[in-house]
């Protein structure tokens with residue numbers, strides 16, 4: 588599997604267009620965020636801080652003014668860790684009070700037994716997608732106000748998302764939709780999943796409209812069944828905190844792969860052609876949900 592993916596990457600590199608596309612910048616973001624000097628981006632670690640500095644710099648380069656949202660994680664053993672979410676606001680061109688919150692977690696597992704868990708797919712890829720969406724909305728503003736949120740401390744309990752909704756920068760009632768990216772980069776069949784449509788017909792209709800034109804093979808699902816079942820992803824990443832709060836949500840991500848939560852989840856195992864298409868897909872999705880957010884039923 589790994590050999591196959593590496594071969595794919597080499598072909599994708601040769602076939603890359605010279606002109607800058609969202610995918611080029613996103614690949615560079617993944618490469619940088621999953622490099623060994625980020626030390627696996629564990630919450631509260633120097634590697635996590637380095638990743639945060641990089642994301643802050645990127646958001647500022649895009650022309651945004653990100654703010655930090657620090658929070659404290661209290662462990663069962665009494666120890667404490669400091670997490671920090673990053674929040675950048677993009678004003679809507681025709682704001683109607685509805686806010687779309689787009690999230691991706693930047694933390695990962697750190698270093699264990701001398702092995703760096705680089706987390707290229709999980710979730711440097713989602714952060715890269717988040718930055719690509721931010722860039723697209725800066726170039727051509729959304730209708731509604733959008734919060735671009737890089738969350739900390741997803742691994743081990745969705746702590747960053749919980750902290751975000753405990754003290755949200757806008758009234759929680761104004762948040763009309765959460766779009767979450769977690770693992771956009773790796774699937775051998777070229778499939779990206781979009782979850783969140785089954786519990787919400789409005790979301791499902793928009794996702795179904797996206798499927799025919801999506802650059803990837805976009806599959807809907809993983810949002811039904813018992814809460815704790817492996818196949819139901821409703822509470823398996825940060826969107827789960829929004830779901831529990833009754834906020835409509837959409838999650839984009841791939842199914843698990845052999846590198847999931849392994850030190851081999853690094854840049855070299857990212858199938859680049861697929862990841863480029865995944866980034867284009869989530870940009871198109873964010874655009875569509877923003878354009879039609881007026882019609883989302885009040886809750």
Ligand SMILES: [Zn+2]
Nearest residue numbers: 709710769770
């Ligand atoms: Zn993740």
